[in-house]
Amino acid sequence: MTTSGGDVDMRGRRAVGVLGTAAAILGAAAVPAGASDPGVFVCNAETWQEFRTRTTYPGDVLLDGCGLSGVHVQGDVHVTAPPPEFGGDWPELSDVRVDGDVVVRDAIVELTDVTVGGDVLLVSANEVVLTGRVDGRVRGTTGTLWSAADVGGIDVRFGLHDRGRDFLPGAALDDEDGGLQLREAHVRGAVTTRGGAVTLAETVVDGPLTSSSPTGMVLAETAVGGAVTVRDAYGRVVLGGLRRSDGPWHWIDDGQQRQSSYGSLTLERNLGRVEVEHADVAGDLACVGNALPVLVDPATTTVGGARTGQCT
Numbered sequence: 054m055t056t057s058g059g060d061v062d063m064r065g066r067r068a069v070g071v072l073g074t075a076a077a078i079l080g081a082a083a084v085p086a087g088a089s090d091p092g093v094f095v096c097n098a099e100t101w102q103e104f105r106t107r108t109t110y111p112g113d114v115l116l117d118g119c120g121l122s123g124v125h126v127q128g129d130v131h132v133t134a135p136p137p138e139f140g141g142d143w144p145e146l147s148d149v150r151v152d153g154d155v156v157v158r159d160a161i162v163e164l165t166d167v168t169v170g171g172d173v174l175l176v177s178a179n180e181v182v183l184t185g186r187v188d189g190r191v192r193g194t195t196g197t198l199w200s201a202a203d204v205g206g207i208d209v210r211f212g213l214h215d216r217g218r219d220f221l222p223g224a225a226l227d228d229e230d231g232g233l234q235l236r237e238a239h240v241r242g243a244v245t246t247r248g249g250a251v252t253l254a255e256t257v258v259d260g261p262l263t264s265s266s267p268t269g270m271v272l273a274e275t276a277v278g279g280a281v282t283v284r285d286a287y288g289r290v291v292l293g294g295l296r297r298s299d300g301p302w303h304w305i306d307d308g309q310q311r312q313s314s315y316g317s318l319t320l321e322r323n324l325g326r327v328e329v330e331h332a333d334v335a336g337d338l339a340c341v342g343n344a345l346p347v348l349v350d351p352a353t354t355t356v357g358g359a360r361t362g363q364c365t
Contacts, residue, residue, distance in 0.1 A: 169188060200233075260278060327343055
């Protein structure tokens with residue numbers, strides 16, 4: 054197929070004409086190098102039909118509002134699409150193997166049963182749903198990240214718009230949807246978040262978990278091998294317990310509360326109510342500078358190390 058520009062052959066090779074448009078949307082840093090490289094494949098409203106004829110892409114793929122299913126990408130995948138409320142689609146990568154990175158910019162995207170050899174990089178992404186396996190980390194900035202995936206690590210700042218040096222994106226008290234939602238996930242390294250609501254249920258984190266300035270936090274039936282640190286939370290923090298009012302509406306409490314476990318637990322400078330229950334802390338429990346007394350349920354909480362500060 055040849056576009057009006059006369060330089061696009063989607064049957065196995067390149068898309069020079071549309072790459073310039075995609076570059077304007079993505080920004081130079083996120084576009085695969087070399088617009089004339091025959092290993093760059095671009096899908097948009099003009100090329101999507103021919104684009105779906107391949108099962109293996111030996112180079113990078115740029116999806117400008119398109120999706121992929123059941124294919125192998127040997128390079129990186131770059132996804133960009135405005136949210137549906139601004140006239141865009143909800144692109145989906147389903148059963149896709151990517152040897153490199155997946156870069157999501159300015160998009161709502163669903164990554165279903167994907168296998169990613171590199172990182173998932175979120176560049177002012179809007180909302181991301183992720184299942185499958187990521188050998189590297191999920192990192193960057195997004196409004197919301199929902200995941201039941203096996204990932205190497207998570208390092209994400211929540212919120213889309215920076216309103217000044219002292220404003221924390223995703224930290225508005227009325228922002229109930231933004232943030233991290235993990236259920237039945239496995240993180241082989243560390244989880245680091247800033248802003249947004251943080252909810253982990255039936256999840257295993259091999260490394261430490263650090264959450265700074267969350268709008269609220271719930272850990273339920275979750276095992277964290279390293280230290281857990283929650284600081285500067287705006288709203289309620291519940292560590293170890295899950296009630297029907299906590300988390301997404303479709304998470305059902307079966308009434309059989311299992312213990313959460315942490316390597317150690319540090320709670321500092323939190324503004325809202327903080328509760329610790331159904332929790333086994335192998336190391337120390339430290340509570341410093343919280344606005345309200347920390348409520349630790351002695352009937353369901355064990356601490357192997359020292360209790361210090363407000364938790365003595």
